[in-house]
Amino acid sequence: MSQTQHHQSSVVATEIPITTQMLWDYLDEQLPENEMIAVEKALRDSQQFQQRLIHIRELRDSGEHTLGAIWRRYRVSCPTREVLAIYLRNAGDPRQMEYVHFHLNVVGCRYCQANVTDLSRNG
Numbered sequence: 001m002s003q004t005q006h007h008q009s010s011v012v013a014t015e016i017p018i019t020t021q022m023l024w025d026y027l028d029e030q031l032p033e034n035e036m037i038a039v040e041k042a043l044r045d046s047q048q049f050q051q052r053l054i055h056i057r058e059l060r061d062s063g064e065h066t067l068g069a070i071w072r073r074y075r076v077s078c079p080t081r082e083v084l085a086i087y088l089r090n091a092g093d094p095r096q097m098e099y100v101h102f103h104l105n106v107v108g109c110r111y112c113q114a115n116v117t118d119l120s121r122n123g
């Protein structure tokens with residue numbers, strides 16, 4: 001691919017929503033330039049993004065090389081209701097709680113999200 005690259009100095013970087021996949025690709029240096037700029041800006045402006053990036057880098061360093069691999073690994077095993085209840089009380093093993101957090105918020109498993117909603121209603 002040798003398309004002419006237009007130099008876009010007027011890209012409104014902030015309008016691009018930063019996804020986990022983008023941060024992942026950012027670490028792999030696979031992002032298109034405008035998204036790269038958006039991520040770098042977000043990282044400068046937000047400690048939350050810095051934390052997310054650090055977290056993703058840790059996952060990478062622990063041997064997971066693609067987001068897809070992580071996604072599949074977490075998707076195949078939904079936590080039990082018991083584990084979700086412990087997660088709600090924030091009382092479990094940190095590694096397990098991190099896994100539940102990932103499953104709910106990054107994978108976004110609707111089944112487990114519904115379970116958590118149900119559990120939090122019943123107290």
Ligand SMILES: [Zn+2]
Pocket residue numbers: 077078079103109110111112113
């Ligand atoms: Zn699930």
